Ligand SMILES: NC(=O)C1=CN([C@@H]2O[C@H](COP(=O)(O)OP(=O)(O)OC[C@H]3O[C@@H](n4cnc5c(N)ncnc54)[C@H](OP(=O)(O)O)[C@@H]3O)[C@@H](O)[C@H]2O)C=CC1
Ligand SMILES: CC(=O)[C@@H](O)[C@H](O)COP(=O)(O)O
């Protein structure tokens with residue numbers, strides 16, 4: 001058996017693709033699954049993968065599912081339910097594919113119980129990178145990147161010494177608004193923001209790609225995963241999303257990881273590392289994919305990326321504030337309460353109003369997160 005796993009957020013984009021990878025590999029036992037509200041899909045997953053326990057965040061939905069299943073599977077609820085799924089005795093690995101800061105505590109608890117983490121939930125490292133990486137080291141567990149860029153960097157580093165990294169080149173698609181002016185962005189809609197040029201993903205990360213906050217969160221995620229300085233992480237817009245990221249070493253040599261934009265590849269690598277397994281997913285035809293281009297991101301237009309670099313430079317509790325303010329602003333944009341360009345404005349206001357705590361504890365981070373949520377809701 002390759003691994004015994006739980007998946008936090010099995011009904012989402014990464015969660016369902018993880019189950020697709022498992023269908024193909026056949027040698028992974030699924031012990032725990034979870035959803036926020038989608039009990040219809042969770043029930044189908046239960047019938048196919050036979051987990052021992054599931055968690056449904058929403059209490060009413062959990063009750064409904066419990067009645068339907070009639071005791072055949074244990075149904076848990078709330079944050080305690082998520083933690084129970086991520087710390088199950090029989091598992092060795094947790095796939096963290098929930099969206100948002102909600103992923104932090106179940107991941108932290110899983111690490112304390114010596115579970116390896118296949119990390120999709122980038123908010124975990126954005127908010128508490130130092131604490132999570134230290135806890136992982138202390139418990140001798142692996143944080144295996146699922147995010148496509150970080151998987152690419154991780155793959156480029158195999159066989160190379162981490163301390164020989166000169167520069168990480170983090171590629172960005174540029175999102176649906178690449179090349180637009182601030183005047184153009186004044187009138188863009190939720191529907192426009194949800195049209196990612198290359199990837200099909202959940203709504204929150206798709207909006208993050210459109211503001212380029214996704215790349216900002218990824219810069220912070222890369223800093224913690226690969227133990228590099230912010231100035232060593234360079235974002236380059238690569239509209240084709242074929243080069244998933246690159247590493248330049250001290251001798252000037254650059255390694256790149258290339259593939260069709262398909263999240264099943266990094267998910268599979270995180271689950272099978274250090275081995276590689278065959279699959280029948282689409283492979284690159286370079287005679288058709290014959291243009292690879294690069295541009296500099298415009299930080300005066302995509303201010304979220306600049307704000308993320310600023311939060312990383314300030315450090316302490318500031319990245320948690322950036323992240324929480326972004327989560328609320330994106331939620332309010334998705335419900336059409338605010339305009340697209342209000343997103344960076346609201347984050348900036350929250351960052352200006354926050355008194356940074358240096359060397360924060362987990363509890364300080366959760367407080368800063370809560371404060372930024374309330375602050376951003378009230379604007
Ligand atoms: N999608 C992608 O290609 C990529 C995603 N990521 C990262 O992976 C994570 C997941 O993204 P994605 O799969 O797109 O997101 P989705 O929105 O598609 O899925 C999120 C999952 O989390 C569950 N969930 C949402 N809110 C809560 C909550 N409050 N409590 C418990 N469970 C919750 C959802 O349940 P329900 O179905 O009921 O809503 C769903 O199962 C994000 O951090 C994202 O940044 C990183 C790289 C690529
Ligand atoms: C698939 C993946 O990893 C996403 O994070 C992707 O990178 C989003 O694309 P952007 O480069 O547009 O943010």
Ligand SMILES: [Mn+2]
Pocket residue numbers: 147148149218
């Ligand atoms: Mn990514």
